[in-house]
Amino acid sequence: MISLNRTTFLTQMGVSGACSTPSGTGNRRPMALKVVSMDSNGRAGERSGSVLVENSTVKEIAKPPSPVVEVEPKSTAGSWAQDAYVEDSAAAMDEQIMTPWSVSVASGYNLLRDPRHNKGLAFTEKERDAHYLRGLLPPTIVAQNLQVKKMLHNIRQYQVPLQKYMAMMDLQERNEKLFYKLLIDHVEELLPVVYTPTVGEACQKYGSIFRQPQGLYISLREKGRILEVLRNWPEKNIQVIVVTDGERILGLGDLGCQGMGIPVGKLSLYTALGGVRPSACLPVTIDVGTNNEELLNDEFYIGLRQKRATGQEYAELMDEFMTAVKQCYGEKLLIQFEDFANHNAFDLLAKYGPTHLVFNDDIQGTASVVLAGLISALKVVGGSLADHRFLFLGAGEAGTGIAELIALEISKQTNAPLEETRKKVWLVDSKGLIVSSRKDTLQHFKKPWAHEHKPIKKLIDAVKEIKPTVLIGTSGVGRTFTKEVVETMASINEQPIILSLSNPTSQSECTAEEAYKWSQGRAIFASGSPFDPVKFKGKMFVPGQANNAYIFPGFGLGLIMSGTIRVHDDMLLAASEALASQVSQEDFDKGLIYPPFTNIRKISAHIAASVAAKAYELGLATRLPQPKDLVKYAESCMYSPSYQNYR
Ligand SMILES: NC(=O)C1=CN([C@@H]2O[C@H](COP(=O)(O)OP(=O)(O)OC[C@H]3O[C@@H](n4cnc5c(N)ncnc54)[C@H](OP(=O)(O)O)[C@@H]3O)[C@@H](O)[C@H]2O)C=CC1
Numbered sequence: 001m002i003s004l005n006r007t008t009f010l011t012q013m014g015v016s017g018a019c020s021t022p023s024g025t026g027n028r029r030p031m032a033l034k035v036v037s038m039d040s041n042g043r044a045g046e047r048s049g050s051v052l053v054e055n056s057t058v059k060e061i062a063k064p065p066s067p068v069v070e071v072e073p074k075s076t077a078g079s080w081a082q083d084a085y086v087e088d089s090a091a092a093m094d095e096q097i098m099t100p101w102s103v104s105v106a107s108g109y110n111l112l113r114d115p116r117h118n119k120g121l122a123f124t125e126k127e128r129d130a131h132y133l134r135g136l137l138p139p140t141i142v143a144q145n146l147q148v149k150k151m152l153h154n155i156r157q158y159q160v161p162l163q164k165y166m167a168m169m170d171l172q173e174r175n176e177k178l179f180y181k182l183l184i185d186h187v188e189e190l191l192p193v194v195y196t197p198t199v200g201e202a203c204q205k206y207g208s209i210f211r212q213p214q215g216l217y218i219s220l221r222e223k224g225r226i227l228e229v230l231r232n233w234p235e236k237n238i239q240v241i242v243v244t245d246g247e248r249i250l251g252l253g254d255l256g257c258q259g260m261g262i263p264v265g266k267l268s269l270y271t272a273l274g275g276v277r278p279s280a281c282l283p284v285t286i287d288v289g290t291n292n293e294e295l296l297n298d299e300f301y302i303g304l305r306q307k308r309a310t311g312q313e314y315a316e317l318m319d320e321f322m323t324a325v326k327q328c329y330g331e332k333l334l335i336q337f338e339d340f341a342n343h344n345a346f347d348l349l350a351k352y353g354p355t356h357l358v359f360n361d362d363i364q365g366t367a368s369v370v371l372a373g374l375i376s377a378l379k380v381v382g383g384s385l386a387d388h389r390f391l392f393l394g395a396g397e398a399g400t401g402i403a404e405l406i407a408l409e410i411s412k413q414t415n416a417p418l419e420e421t422r423k424k425v426w427l428v429d430s431k432g433l434i435v436s437s438r439k440d441t442l443q444h445f446k447k448p449w450a451h452e453h454k455p456i457k458k459l460i461d462a463v464k465e466i467k468p469t470v471l472i473g474t475s476g477v478g479r480t481f482t483k484e485v486v487e488t489m490a491s492i493n494e495q496p497i498i499l500s501l502s503n504p505t506s507q508s509e510c511t512a513e514e515a516y517k518w519s520q521g522r523a524i525f526a527s528g529s530p531f532d533p534v535k536f537k538g539k540m541f542v543p544g545q546a547n548n549a550y551i552f553p554g555f556g557l558g559l560i561m562s563g564t565i566r567v568h569d570d571m572l573l574a575a576s577e578a579l580a581s582q583v584s585q586e587d588f589d590k591g592l593i594y595p596p597f598t599n600i601r602k603i604s605a606h607i608a609a610s611v612a613a614k615a616y617e618l619g620l621a622t623r624l625p626q627p628k629d630l631v632k633y634a635e636s637c638m639y640s641p642s643y644q645n646y647r
Pocket residue numbers: 248249250251252341342361362363366369393394395396397398399428429430431473474475476477480501502503504507527528529546547548549
């Protein structure tokens with residue numbers, strides 16, 4: 001059995017990075033690296049990755065390498081996903097002892113400073129001896145659950161949400177498993193801390209609170225060198241990238257480089273909610289400048305101090321990035337676009353959809369989550385989707401993305417052409433109702449929604465005219481669903497469906513309290529950012545959270561675990577159905593149209609399974625053979641935040 005220092009091993013192998021490059025490779029050639037680690041019984045587990053080897057002959061370092069845990073069913077193609085998950089998967093946890101690999105075997109002071117392997121006071125006596133920790137820790141040994149209890153207690157002491165956010169980020173940088181255990185075990189309480197609404201404020205103040213880089217910053221200065229920059233990231237087996245250029249951060253506008261909080265937050269949800277390993281997640285911010293004068297004049301601003309690059313300069317940087325990440329991490333890398341302004345978002349999705357595994361969360365993830373909410377709301381109000389009329393305030397990424405998926409679903413259900421089913425959906429933008437007389441001046445993504453109608457300027461007039469059964473806010477502008485708007489909705493419908501999707505809370509089109517009060521408790525309401533339950537006329541109403549966080553973690557897991565190479569609209573529909581199927585009668589009784597986040601990992605496993613099943617059906621999955629039970633397989637793939645024992 002071998003016990004080797006990984007640094008030495010890599011040096012001997014001549015490995016300088018994980019990316020293959022078209023230029024300057026000399027005698028290098030891409031090859032598969034097997035890093036072998038042993039479990040307590042001396043069995044070897046292996047991880048695969050694509051690395052560069054210069055002038056070297058590859059030696060097998062252990063054979064035969066039998067996997068630590070067998071994940072059923074065994075696959076040949078696409079087995080990298082299985083390998084990558086195996087070490088942290090729940091199934092691997094029982095009684096398994098592993099070596100805490102870092103660049104070298106982490107020990108002593110460095111082990112305590114390594115967030116991936118640090119356990120703080122949870123190190124056992126044996127581990128303290130074996131890993132040179134004696135004296136570096138006080139004598140007490142604390143179980144992980146007690147550590148969770150203590151951290152939660154500490155976080156609850158903070159009154160200011162941003163302080164809670166910073167405490168969570170500190171924990172993530174100190175003890176990754178504890179961070180995820182805490183987040184998973186208390187997801188309802190902590191989601192608003194690491195995600196919307198607090199992440200919005202964190203982005204606004206990111207320069208002031210910046211402590212440690214949590215992702216990759218790729219600015220115009222790195223143009224021509226993006227592949228090199230990617231090599232600086234310590235992890236090599238990346239499976240999902242969330243990337244933003246910071247131009248439309250939630251409903252807060254252009255926050256430039258400080259938008260990094262969004263990819264960081266979204267990826268912590270990939271792990272906590274979807275079970276994707278943290279080391280497989282890479283947050284990226286593309287910095288092409290900002291048009292936010294306040295930030296440009298802020299001495300703590302962390303980005304390039306220039307106006308946004310546009311046109312060819314922007315396109316070339318994005319293209320270099322997209323080419324480099326695929327070259328580095330392969331065809332099955334999932335790239336999630338997040339919070340791009342709509343003048344880039346639609347084009348990027350259209351441009352890279354055919355060549356990359358790309359997904360725009362604001363357009364597609366939001367569409368899928370809202371369709372799920374509507375499917376379950378129909379169980380309360382009755383009728384089919386085709387029986388309803390939909391009116392949106394906001395005709396950007398979220399609005400038109402949702403509109404299109406609703407029209408697609410109606411088209412599938414009724415066999416009516418999409419051009420016809422789109423007529424059930426109306427949108428209002430900052431200039432008023434989108435109608436045919438405006439067609440020549442509309443952005444391309446609005447044109448399909450320019451129906452025949454006289455021009456209408458105000459939302460309230462559009463509500464009175466269109467008489468929608470469903471009103472959806474995707475404007476990014478707070479308090480635009482006025483008392484008159486909600487009352488009119490309630491006068492038209494026995495149970496109006498009102499979704500205020502804009503984030504963060506300050507931008508919500510109306511509050512939960514306003515929706516229930518102004519509709520006399522008849523509205524079916526959900527919002528993008530969470531609201532507390534509301535007591536109205538002696539009855540308790542629990543508002544749901546219509547947020548793409550329900551979809552993207554499970555959706556991404558489904559793509560990754562099946563080795564899917566392209567996203568298809570039918571996968572979004574499958575995800576919506578899967579999410580809607582998880583709403584129980586108990587949830588409906590509380591007025592909810594989404595299941596609680598407490599069960600999110602189970603929900604994500606169902607979404608992942610449905611997405612993967614659709615991918616297999618469409619011939620887009622490469623992990624063969626298809627696992628028999630996809631839900632079980634999804635669960636077995638999920639990262640576990642429980643500590644492992646160290647030899
Ligand atoms: N809950 C969730 O899961 C999600 C929520 N969102 C939220 O949705 C909001 C919008 O996001 P997104 O669609 O990407 O943004 P976009 O910028 O793409 O679209 C915003 C739309 O709102 C319109 N608008 C702006 N001001 C007004 C106004 N006063 N009256 C009427 N319409 C107005 C804009 O009009 P015009 O085109 O004329 O400029 C535009 O059509 C954000 O707050 C975001 O946080 C987004 C994704 C997911």
